[in-house]
Amino acid sequence: MPAMANIVAIQDTYPDNASHCFGCGTLNDHGYQLKTRSEGEGTVTEFLPEASQTAFAGITYGGLIASVIDCHSAGSAAIFAMRNAGTVVGSEPSPRFVTAHLEVDYLAPTPLDRMRIVGRLVEMSDRKVIVESDLLVDGEVTARGSAVLVRVKDK
């Protein structure tokens, strides 16, 4: 992804004490190390599952899909909040959001292959952000997510 590589991933700007998440923490050596970036009006996260992360043969298991949508949504909320404040991602430490509510619709079996999760902003207030997401493999939407994220107060 040479085009996206030039855009800072929001997770690379989380403060160290918020960088140990199994899903998206840069300091968690065992985790997925998800990276979420701005793309156009929305956000994008990409992830290639491992062979073991299966439900049935050749199909990604639903728990991973929920995990990826969860961290993607939290990262997207931070991106949208910074954009709303007129701040460029990477110019200062990112705000952090935690998930209050997560929904996933499993529309079709998701092939065990590189997934692309595209996020869009649905609602924003000072404390709360709602993000909807499509998960695609090879251009086909196989799952949809909706998440309510709440901003963690700065210490």
Add this chain to the structure above:
Amino acid sequence: MPAMANIVAIQDTYPDNASHCFGCGTLNDHGYQLKTRSEGEGTVTEFLPEASQTAFAGITYGGLIASVIDCHSAGSAAIFAMRNAGTVVGSEPSPRFVTAHLEVDYLAPTPLDRMRIVGRLVEMSDRKVIVESDLLVDGEVTARGSAVLVRVKDK
């Protein structure tokens, strides 16, 4: 859990070709190997996260909670379907369910410790089962789940 150990886990009765799920497949050596059992009117799954499965220090990450609720719900649906048909778990291969819709409410930070997920049947038809779940650590409910499961047609 000596009392529960006598009750057959539903995942131990899945057919081999449905036993590779990362969350609950007995034949997936890399996965969580979740076990869901009948308990009273409901169902129970227990799981001890690893140290790396963190969100913030000492707190379980949300994606794992969603994963565990997902597989617990699918297993619970199979248990409820067998109970509804008057079949004892373990007496024949289990029906298999896949998740169509998953919701999780994160009510409070979940300590990184043994979690207990308790399921209850909300709705059942021939093809569809709705399961609600509470996730508890040390007796406190920290997350709630709701899932719509669809029965996989027998081959």
